[in-house]
Amino acid sequence: MNKQAIFNLSYGVYVITTWGDGKPTGCTANCAMQITAEPAIIAVSINHDNYTNECIKDKGVFAINILGENVKPLLIGTFGFKSGRDFNKFEGIEPLIKEMLPVLPDAMSYITCKVINSVETPTHTIFLGKVTDCDVLNDDKPMTYDYYHKVIKGKSPKNAPTYQG
């Protein structure tokens, strides 16, 4: 088995946001995909250990913030490599509020979702979200995971499904 093959699946780079204990929180994710067109349903995969996972289970809603190629790399680092349990990831960021959810003003698009189903796997929860609102915020090009690795020289956080140990 040559696991390099698995890394040839293509992804984008997203921040999944929701509400923590009265504060906005979120984490970087690259695994999001549309499941049905009408109604629009999107699946995201979030590690059990991520604070965002328990917050989505608690609140039943999340927003997908689609990052563009020109987003500040610091944003990916803040949301990908720190935990919302002990760090306010929104410090210095004034979130837009869309469908009562915190959205990153620097995202190139956002999609707000209401959880309609979820599936557990050994390490991750797949949340199925029905789209409640979405919009394009700027004309940046969506960042692909490949671009993130090759151009921004980014790494995968330990909790990512695509983590290479």
Added chain:
Amino acid sequence: MNKQAIFNLSYGVYVITTWGDGKPTGCTANCAMQITAEPAIIAVSINHDNYTNECIKDKGVFAINILGENVKPLLIGTFGFKSGRDFNKFEGIEPLIKEMLPVLPDAMSYITCKVINSVETPTHTIFLGKVTDCDVLNDDKPMTYDYYHKVIKGKSPKNAPTYQG
């Protein structure tokens, strides 16, 4: 709601293959994502109306064929816009056999999976597959869905989650 936002999610271009009635069959898909790293589990989304959906349910196994940028566009058309119910999509193609599954020799990578769980949505089934084998077949660059649209000027089949009516 500006649904253009949803089309800013990033995907690859894949052919999901399995066995039909004694013959290899498959369909084009763009929605596949890794869910967990260890064990490696991958989710794919297949429309209820696709023959491949019922074949995967019947056989419990599937292969993800990752297409590269230099794959023959005809291959995408054959697997995306015809039905395996009344058309032998493998006509003229000698499949590789990997873990007893038919694999396209022109794929740049393949991943064979055993279904361990599935989730129904109004139009699609999400199959969760545990990876049983995978390999890189050539050094082509994985085709992104964006590349397929912009460079190959491809369209979405009616059954795709990303179909724009």
